[in-house]
Amino acid sequence: MSSSGGTHRHALVIGAGLAGAAVCAQLARRGWQITLLDAGTGPAQGASGLPVGMLSPHVTRAPTPLSRLSVLGMQATLVELQNLVPQGQGWQACEVDNLGHDRGRWPAALVRPSALVHAWLREAGSQVLPRWRASVQRLERRESGVWRALDSAGQLLAEAPVAVVAAAHGSLDLLAQPDGPMEPRDLPLRPVKGQMSLAVLRGAPLAERPQRDNGVFVPRYEDSGLPPAWPARLWAMGSTYTRGDSSSHLTPEAHEANASSLQAICPPAARHLRGLQASGELLGWAQVRCASLDRLPLVGAVPDARVLRLNKAQAGSKRERQPLGETPRQPGLYLLTALGSRGITLASWCAHLLAAQIDGTAVPVEADLVAALDPARFAWRETRRQSPT
Numbered sequence: 001m002s003s004s005g006g007t008h009r010h011a012l013v014i015g016a017g018l019a020g021a022a023v024c025a026q027l028a029r030r031g032w033q034i035t036l037l038d039a040g041t042g043p044a045q046g047a048s049g050l051p052v053g054m055l056s057p058h059v060t061r062a063p064t065p066l067s068r069l070s071v072l073g074m075q076a077t078l079v080e081l082q083n084l085v086p087q088g089q090g091w092q093a094c095e096v097d098n099l100g101h102d103r104g105r106w107p108a109a110l111v112r113p114s115a116l117v118h119a120w121l122r123e124a125g126s127q128v129l130p131r132w133r134a135s136v137q138r139l140e141r142r143e144s145g146v147w148r149a150l151d152s153a154g155q156l157l158a159e160a161p162v163a164v165v166a167a168a169h170g171s172l173d174l175l176a177q178p179d180g181p182m183e184p185r186d187l188p189l190r191p192v193k194g195q196m197s198l199a200v201l202r203g204a205p206l207a208e209r210p211q212r213d214n215g216v217f218v219p220r221y222e223d224s225g226l227p228p229a230w231p232a233r234l235w236a237m238g239s240t241y242t243r244g245d246s247s248s249h250l251t252p253e254a255h256e257a258n259a260s261s262l263q264a265i266c267p268p269a270a271r272h273l274r275g276l277q278a279s280g281e282l283l284g285w286a287q288v289r290c291a292s293l294d295r296l297p298l299v300g301a302v303p304d305a306r307v308l309r310l311n312k313a314q315a316g317s318k319r320e321r322q323p324l325g326e327t328p329r330q331p332g333l334y335l336l337t338a339l340g341s342r343g344i345t346l347a348s349w350c351a352h353l354l355a356a357q358i359d360g361t362a363v364p365v366e367a368d369l370v371a372a373l374d375p376a377r378f379a380w381r382e383t384r385r386q387s388p389t
Contacts (some may be wrong), residue, residue: 007175011041011358012037012149012158012173014136017048018343019336022351023164028124030359035158036121036128037149039135043121044114046168046286050239051178051198051230053222053344054210055081055091055109059102065296065372069346072365076349078109080116084123089224090115099213099265108210110221131158139163139174139333147332162358164205164334165302168290169246171337175302181330186305186379188293189338193245195254195286196238199276200231206269214261215239217269230283236286237262237273241341243291250284252277292338296372299336300357303328303376309383327376335375 009032013020016038024034040046055077058070081091096108109160121128134157138150147154147163165171172189176182205219218236226232237258255277276282292298307328336354339346353370356363363370371377 008119008161009033010028010035010160011162011164012147012160013164013166014038014139014149015168015170016040016043016117016121016130017046017168018044018117018347019168019339019351020164020166021048021120022338022347023108023354024124024128025120025168026351026355027358028127030050030355030361032127032359034124034128035160036130037134037136037157038130038132041132043130044117046111047194047289048117048343049285049287050113050196051226051234052110052112052218052236052287053097054212054218055111056096056212057106057108058342058345059098059104061108068366068369069296069349069373070342073342073345073347073349076352077111077116077345077347078118080348081111083111084119085115088222090119090223091221094209096210096212096216097109098279099211110210110218112225112311113344115223116344122381134158136167136174138177138225139180139280141164141333145331162332162334164336164354164358166336168337168339169288171290171335175335181333182305182379186303186380187298187375188378189298190243190291190293191246192289192291192340193242193247193286194239194289194341195242195250195258195284196236197255197258197273197277198230198234198236198238198283198285199273199281200283201235203234205235207266208273211265213265215258215265217262217265219266219269222337234283235269235333237269239285246288248288250286254286255282255284260270289341289343290338291340293378294307296338297336297346297350298338298375299354299373300334300370300375302333302335303379304328304330305376305379308317308376308379324371324374324376324380327374327380329376 060067091111137152148159176184203273207219211217259273
């Protein structure tokens, strides 16, 4: 899948949230030059702008792709935080009490995602050329093999031999266009709105450590980088997980949903939340995350689904023999999206895997886990379900 051999080591990365910034950092460490394109006025302005999130394992009785991935991801993210972000200026180590199906106390960290995004871009330095207010509406590949990112007027924003789409749910519109490499059924991405309820922390916290059941209760988080947008010392509950909602406005109904979830975790905190909402002192944050149909990220080379379907039709009854790894790909086009509500945990390790694929280097990871993240998996399964023509 490597696109580095024989080409200029220059890549476009579309999206400047956790996924895109992690890709920039990983490619820069391998000596690449990156042009970073984002529609916002700066990095981490979407779901990665969360005031505080949780880095923690996904615990299951038997290993699953997500639980295995979360172990790798948590280790990778923790290393990045320890190397790049001072505690108290973007994160703090903690433990979390899980009250649900994965009951127990687990090592964790509270993280302001934007601190990690900015740290990655600072580390990459001059190897990353950011272009803000650059809304990519179309990607096209020229005969020379160069990928061109175009705006709504068809004007060129940037071009490079390699392009990485890390635009969360916006990746669907870029890749599943009428003449694009995929159809919507090949890229089943879903918007998921999350709303967090939070407020300034005055006095002692209402719990000793974070607690999680249906949502995460953070009784205390202190971060010198939170102001002026947020209090430097806060408590928070959330976030909601509303599938199919692509809005980003705050609603009282979502605050109440957080209060109801908090009632089962810490009743005094739930009463406090409702009291602050009644007095108009409750703060909130809401944004849209992106999840896939199977709730796993999409990491790797973008398939050419139309060629795949043509090949399968021509193969007739022999189509079952073509493995996932032999799916036709769009040369030099890659995808990292659908991190869901676990972007803090998954972004760094997934970007490491992707950068290695782009650079043509090996990553010591089980083949079945790589296959579970392959962006071609949905189109490949779809063709296997179809009857021979």
